[in-house]
Amino acid sequence: MDASLAFPILVGLIAVALLFDFLNGLHDAANSIATIVSTRVLRPQYAVAWAAFFNFIAFAVFGLHVAQTIGTGIIHPEVIDAHVIFAALIGAIVWNLVTWGLGMPSSSSHALIGGLLGAGLAKAGTSVMVWSGLSKTLLAIVLSPLVGFLLALLLTAIVSWAAVRSTPFAVDRAFRILQFASASLYSLGHGGNDAQKTMGIIAVLLYSQGYLGGEFSVPFWVVIACQAAMALGTLMGGWRIVRTMGLRITKLTPMQGFCAETGGAATLFAATFLGVPVSTTHTITGAIVGVGAARRVSAVRWNVASSIVWAWIFTIPAAALVSAMTYYATTLVGWK
DSSP states (O other), X not given: OOHHHHHHHHHHHHHHHHXXXXXXXXXXXXXXXXXXXXXXXXXXXXXXXXXXXXXXXXXXXXXXXXXHHHHHSSBOGGGOOHHXXXXXXXXXXXXXXXXXXXXXXXXXXXXXXXXXXXXXXXXXXXXXXXXXXXXXXXXXXXXXXXXXXXXXXXXXHHHHHHTTTSOHHHHHHHHHHHHHHHHHHHHHHHHHHHHHHHHHHHHHHHHHTTSSTXXXXXXXXXXXXXXXXXXXXXXXXXXXXXXXXXXXXOOOOHHHHHHHHHHHHXXXXXXHHHTOOOOHHHHHHHHHHHHHXXXXXXXXXXXXXXXXXXXXXXXXXHHHHHHHHHHHHHHHTXXX
């Protein structure tokens, strides 16, 4: 590549990465606000502002373990260059836009991981994979919704037992207040886990171009830019997916919304501190299904839940395919 073009291309790729982060917030706004909107505790326009604020301040709570995993734990950082990052981002963005248009809550996180894998494999084959980080991430695809499901189910049972002597009005009023706390925690976990994925992408791009010296790290300006892009995307909302997540899977009361958000938040907090890039979509869907199943199994619209599962299954391979095709296409037009 011509040296005179290297810096403009770097700036352009950082802009594309921030666009992905914005779309991630737009796409995943539903994860943060679906329960609090469906229980009518907050109107949608207020709920997205609430979620956006906690998405933004998440960097002050969590470390950067997830960014480290994305930057160095999916494919070997020495094979990453501007070409690979471009193809990875295009793969992730295309899949995000397709599922957003269809109103399907797929995982932006796994779209990005699929994009990285597809571009890396297109460039250098299977030797690029970091199996330790990749296996941890793939295992989380199964475990995060399962843990969210079990925690929400357990919380619903505990809270129902504790409130058995209270009147329905008192329970409803109490959990309408408590849902503000649980929604805040979930949005905090969402911002902490999801925004770090784009931080990792930008940081490894800077590292590959020699801007970070000899050691991988995440500059503070990258942290702020990614949190801001995520928060702005959340503020714009994603109403089709909100309807799917909050209204079509099962009907929720404020108590159930609190249990779903708290179970989901606990899962995200644990994963973020451990450096595991989980899907916030998987996590909250599992938790919503858990509170619905606690009431009765028939309360869950399993046909909707199963269609969401199919979107999860296809996300990594679909994003990887688009990414690999992008890498090959740009190679054919002269990008080496």
